[in-house]
Amino acid sequence: xxxxxxxxxxxxxxxxxxxxxxxxxxxxxxxxxxxxxxxxxxxxxxxxxxxxxxxxxxxxxxxxxxxxxxxxxxxxxxxxxxxxxxxxxxxxxxxxxxxxxxxxxxxxxxxxxxxxxxxxxxxxxxxxxxxxxxxxxxxxxxxxxxxxxxxxxxxxxxxxxxxxxxxxxxxxxxxxxxxxxxxxxxxxxxxxxxxxxxxxxxxxxxxxxxxxxxxxxxxxxxxxxxxxxxxxxxxxxxxxxxxxxxxxxxxxxxxxxxxxxxxxxxxx
Amino acid sequence: xxxxxxxxxxxxxxxxxxxxxxxxxxxxxxxxxxxxxxxxxxxxxxxxxxxxxxxxxxxxxxxxxxxxxxxxxxxxxxxxxxxxxxxxxxxxxxxxxxxxxxxxxxxxxxxxxxxxxxxxxxxxxxxxxxxxxxxxxxxxxxxxxxxxxxxxxxxxxxxxxxxxxxxxxxxxxxxxxxxxxxxxxxxxxxxxxxxxxxxxxxxxxxxxxxxxxxxxxxxxxxxxxxxxxxxxxxxxxxxxxxxxxxxxxxxxxxxxxxxxxxxxxxxxxxxxxxxxxxxxxxxxxxxxxxxxxxxxxxxxxxxxxxxxxxxxxxxxxxxxxxxxxxxxxxxxxxxxxxxxxxxxxxxxxxxxxxxxxxxxxxxxxxxxxxxxxxxxxxxxxxxxxxxxxxxxxxxxxxxxxxxxxxxxxxxxxxx
Ligand SMILES: Nc1ncnc2c1ncn2[C@@H]1O[C@H](COP(=O)(O)OP(=O)(O)O)[C@@H](O)[C@H]1O
Ligand SMILES: [Mg+2]
Numbered sequence: 103x104x105x106x107x108x109x110x111x112x113x114x115x116x117x118x119x120x121x122x123x124x125x126x127x128x129x130x131x132x133x134x135x136x137x138x139x140x141x142x143x144x145x146x147x148x149x150x151x152x153x154x155x156x157x158x159x160x161x162x163x164x165x166x167x168x169x170x171x172x173x174x175x176x177x178x179x180x181x182x183x184x185x186x187x188x189x190x191x192x193x194x195x196x197x198x199x200x201x202x203x204x205x206x207x208x209x210x211x212x213x214x215x216x217x218x219x220x221x222x223x224x225x226x227x228x229x230x231x232x233x234x235x236x237x238x239x240x241x242x243x244x245x246x247x248x249x250x251x252x253x254x255x256x257x258x259x260x261x262x263x264x265x266x267x268x269x270x271x272x273x274x275x276x277x278x279x280x281x282x283x284x285x286x287x288x289x290x291x292x293x294x295x296x297x298x299x300x301x302x303x304x305x306x307x308x309x310x311x312x313x314x315x316x317x318x319x320x321x322x323x324x325x326x327x328x329x330x331x332x333x334x335x336x337x338x339x340x341x342x343x344x345x346x347x348x349x350x351x352x353x354x355x356x357x358x359x360x361x362x363x364x365x366x367x368x369x370x
Numbered sequence: 371x372x373x374x375x376x377x378x379x380x381x382x383x384x385x386x387x388x389x390x391x392x393x394x395x396x397x398x399x400x401x402x403x404x405x406x407x408x409x410x411x412x413x414x415x416x417x418x419x420x421x422x423x424x425x426x427x428x429x430x431x432x433x434x435x436x437x438x439x440x441x442x443x444x445x446x447x448x449x450x451x452x453x454x455x456x457x458x459x460x461x462x463x464x465x466x467x468x469x470x471x472x473x474x475x476x477x478x479x480x481x482x483x484x485x486x487x488x489x490x491x492x493x494x495x496x497x498x499x500x501x502x503x504x505x506x507x508x509x510x511x512x513x514x515x516x517x518x519x520x521x522x523x524x525x526x527x528x529x530x531x532x533x534x535x536x537x538x539x540x541x542x543x544x545x546x547x548x549x550x551x552x553x554x555x556x557x558x559x560x561x562x563x564x565x566x567x568x569x570x571x572x573x574x575x576x577x578x579x580x581x582x583x584x585x586x587x588x589x590x591x592x593x594x595x596x597x598x599x600x601x602x603x604x605x606x607x608x609x610x611x612x613x614x615x616x617x618x619x620x621x622x623x624x625x626x627x628x629x630x631x632x633x634x635x636x637x638x639x640x641x642x643x644x645x646x647x648x649x650x651x652x653x654x655x656x657x658x659x660x661x662x663x664x665x666x667x668x669x670x671x672x673x674x675x676x677x678x679x680x681x682x683x684x685x686x687x688x689x690x691x692x693x694x695x696x697x698x699x700x701x702x703x704x705x706x707x708x709x710x711x712x713x714x715x716x717x718x719x720x721x722x723x724x725x726x727x728x729x730x731x732x733x734x735x736x737x738x739x740x741x742x743x744x745x746x747x748x749x750x751x752x753x754x755x756x757x758x759x760x761x762x763x764x765x766x767x768x769x770x771x772x773x774x775x776x777x778x779x780x781x782x783x784x785x
Binding site for chain 2: 161187200220228243
């Protein structure tokens with residue numbers, strides 16, 4: 103494994119004291135997070151922990167209620183999605199942000215078309231195929247509307263889209279949730295390749311195996327608050343404990359029961 | 371990739387699951403599949419038009435006479451340009467119910483400034499167009515900043531514009547535009563000279579072939595699939611012969627109106643803007659999935675502004691031409707069925723009421739259908755009461771076709 107820069111340099115992205123309220127609901131409270139160049143940060147937490155909300159704040163979809171976002175050492179206000187894109191923050195949203203009535207090429211280049219007054223369809227189509235082939239995506243035709251694609255195919259289109267701009271930071275909100283085994287491996291490979299190119303990656307996933315496989319650091323959110331930062335050599339149980347907030351939780355109890363029955367079967 | 375890739379297969383046809391339709395039979399088969407899955411395109415309109423023409427020709431042989439068709443094209447142009455604007459707002463999933471009265475207001479402003487106040491005609495026209503733009507801008511701002519649904523703001527606008535029209539006309543009630551003036555001539559009798567009309571047809575065909583050929587060559591060089599030369603030639607030939615025959619027939623009568631040429635030019639321009647510019651992409655995207663468009667960095671508010679402004683400005687342009695056609699600006703201008711006809715034309719032509727789907731050409735096709743019905747019913751001496759009812763029924767049918775096609779597309783994964 104290549105040696106990667108750690109906390110010595112200034113991070114690409116620093117979040118300090120980010121809070122977000124939706125009416126009476128505090129989706130995020132005082133969240134801190136750092137992402138360095140060439141680093142994969144896994145953001146984990148239970149459903150409703152506020153992961154997607156955090157990603158949407160960084161993507162310019164939502165505004166934080168308070169707190170500062172520091173990008174490349176500069177405090178920034180990400181007021182709209184185009185501000186985020188221009189900074190070099192690309193996002194793959196959990197609720198896929200694709201236009202079903204447009205074809206794959208149009209979706210990949212949406213908002214970033216080549217030669218805006220005389221669309222260069224040929225170059226765009228070739229670039230689209232290149233990106234999709236890099237991801238080993240099997241899409242029959244890039245000229246079919248998105249509506250005709252499966253969930254996994256849509257997911258890869260969304261990922262291809264995020265890579266188009268050569269971003270500095272990529273946010274992936276559950277990128278493998280809709281994918282098959284092979285495709286998941288491809289995406290994890292891709293995440294590593296992107297990291298080795300020196301990009302910062304934030305990946306949200308519920309799959310602890312995936313997380314432990316690619317993450318350099320694991321940031322745990324619980325009920326909208328930081329609940330520890332872990333390294334990939336942390337045990338599965340420890341992570342689950344941090345995510346669920348107790349060492350005595352359903353997952354641990356279940357694992358314990360398993361072990362007992364195993365033992366029981368061996369010694370009748 | 372695990373499936374074998376042979377090097378001479380174009381980059382975009384390497385997936386083994388993709389069915390490649392080749393040759394003419396293949397093209398027809400692919401078309402049939404599209405139709406079955408609800409991607410109807412302009413098929414229902416063309417079928418409808420043939421039925422309508424057959425019926426009226428049977429009822430009154432004057433219907434398909436060249437001169438009646440020439441008149442029909444004059445009438446198409448004014449409301450057609452309004453319908454072209456309606457295509458823009460429907461594309462982003464909104465509606466403008468005030469296009470009729472905005473066109474009436476524009477007609478009035480032209481008359482009042484030009485005839486009553488002695489402005490140069492160009493200045494009067496410009497003022498009328500700008501009034502349209504400002505009205506569109508107002509709807510867009512109400513929509514963007516107060517989330518006012520466009521059907522409400524444009525209903526309010528309908529009444530306000532009508533009031534303004536009546537106020538400006540005062541108790542005169544109507545202003546006659548001078549016969550023999552260029553504007554009135556344009557609206558009533560300027561026709562393309564025969565040789566020029568054929569030259570234009572040729573130009574369209576050759577232009578189509580050349581652009582098609584250039585892009586096919588670029589695609590082939592880049593390793594993508596491209597239509598064959600014979601395919602392109604066939605298309606160009608069909609276009610030239612088809613358009614040529616129509617123009618020849620019209621030239622047996624008075625000929626092709628310049629006003630209709632202007633309408634078609636605007637349609638072609640709008641088609642280019644909607645399909646070949648990033649603005650057009652953004653229009654489709656906002657109509658298809660507004661939030662996705664926003665997250666892609668598209669300035670959604672700006673797109674709404676352009677859509678509403680384009681619609682009202684084109685409505686004003688249609689109103690000015692209608693004044694030219696009638697040689698008057700009156701209290702009746704833009705009232706009656708103008709509003710409904712313009713909206714119906716866009717929908718009948720195949721622009722979806724649900725946003726994100728449509729084409730500039732739907733204004734052209736749709737208005738020809740509407741005007742054919744109007745002209746045919748006038749020829750067989752039906753009163754306007756019945757005309758309204760029949761036009762209403764046609765609109766209802768078009769909306770039903772639109773909804774059914776949408777449902778079918780959704781179940782066949784074609785959005
Ligand atoms: N647009 C919204 N409006 C109101 N509440 C929201 C919105 N988005 C998220 N929330 C709330 O914020 C909390 C965190 O949600 P989310 O970030 O989607 O969690 P997750 O970690 O599962 O991605 C949830 O309680 C959710 O109900
Ligand atoms: Mg989520």
